Amino acid sequence: MARAEEPAAETATDADTPTGVGQRLRVVRNLYGLSQRELARRAGLTHGTISLIESERVSPSVASLKKVLDGIPLSLSDFFTFDTRESRRIFYSADELPNMGSGDIVFRLVGADRQKRAMTVLHECYAPGADTGEAMLSHDGEEGGVVIRGEIELTVAGQQRTLGPGEAYYFESRLPHRFRNPGDSPCEIISANSPPSL
Numbered sequence: 033m034a035r036a037e038e039p040a041a042e043t044a045t046d047a048d049t050p051t052g053v054g055q056r057l058r059v060v061r062n063l064y065g066l067s068q069r070e071l072a073r074r075a076g077l078t079h080g081t082i083s084l085i086e087s088e089r090v091s092p093s094v095a096s097l098k099k100v101l102d103g104i105p106l107s108l109s110d111f112f113t114f115d116t117r118e119s120r121r122i123f124y125s126a127d128e129l130p131n132m133g134s135g136d137i138v139f140r141l142v143g144a145d146r147q148k149r150a151m152t153v154l155h156e157c158y159a160p161g162a163d164t165g166e167a168m169l170s171h172d173g174e175e176g177g178v179v180i181r182g183e184i185e186l187t188v189a190g191q192q193r194t195l196g197p198g199e200a201y202y203f204e205s206r207l208p209h210r211f212r213n214p215g216d217s218p219c220e221i222i223s224a225n226s227p228p229s230l
Contacts, residue, residue, distance in 0.1 A: 053097065054088040060114055061086075064104055074103030121145065129155060132230050136162035141230055151226035158184060158213035158221075168208035176202035177223030184219045185212040205229070 061071055061082075068082045075082075077100065084090040085100065092100065094108070101111055124142060133139035136159035143149055156177070168187075178200040185194045189207040194214060203209065205225060213219045 052088050053091060054086045056111070056114070057082075057100065058086040060104070060106065060111065064106075066104070071100070071103050075100050076103075133157075137164070139230065149228045151224050152228040152230045154221075154223045154230070156219075156221040156223055158182070158211065158219040160213055160216050160218065163212035164210050168210050169205075170208050171205050171229055173205045173225050173227050173229065174202070175205050175223060175225035175229075176200065177221045180220045180222060182213065182217050182219030183215045184221060185214045186210075187212075 061068070066074075068086070069079045072079045072082045081090075082100065085092055097111075098108055101108060106114070121143075126140075129140035129142060130144050131138050132141045132144075132154075133156075138155075138157040140155040140157075142153040142155070179195045179197055181197060183194050183196045185192065186201055186209065188201075188203050188209045195201065
């Protein structure tokens, strides 16, 4: 395969940042969960072509690279501006979840370091008697959660129910709502809402 003109070189700002087109393609392909063969199939290319690009043995022309990226799909501009360092972060230990709550309510936020979160995922903990306040909450989006320990009293638009372990909820967040722990033991919930509210 003939060697095409090379795209402009990128400046490395971190040891973990892929500097070549092939290295960057490999990282992005893995982030999207695609094998080399699957990407080749989607792009209408051979598996060998993807392998040669990723191993930096051939540098694709802009047109060839665009054809490869169409198989993801990802635009050329997004490919070269894709923050592979931030996006590579997948796992978080318990002590890396900052508490966004206060007082008797703990809201531990998953992925607080992600700049463009599409949702908020929380590990919520309510001490006995804790509640979100007398004023009803209301904001854009949807939210849902599963109680994993204790019990929570949830009021949504005049409807009220006390949920225990294994029980769940899902509602439009614009509806007035309030959470309260009516029990004698802590309540834990794993929740998510979109778009992110924290």
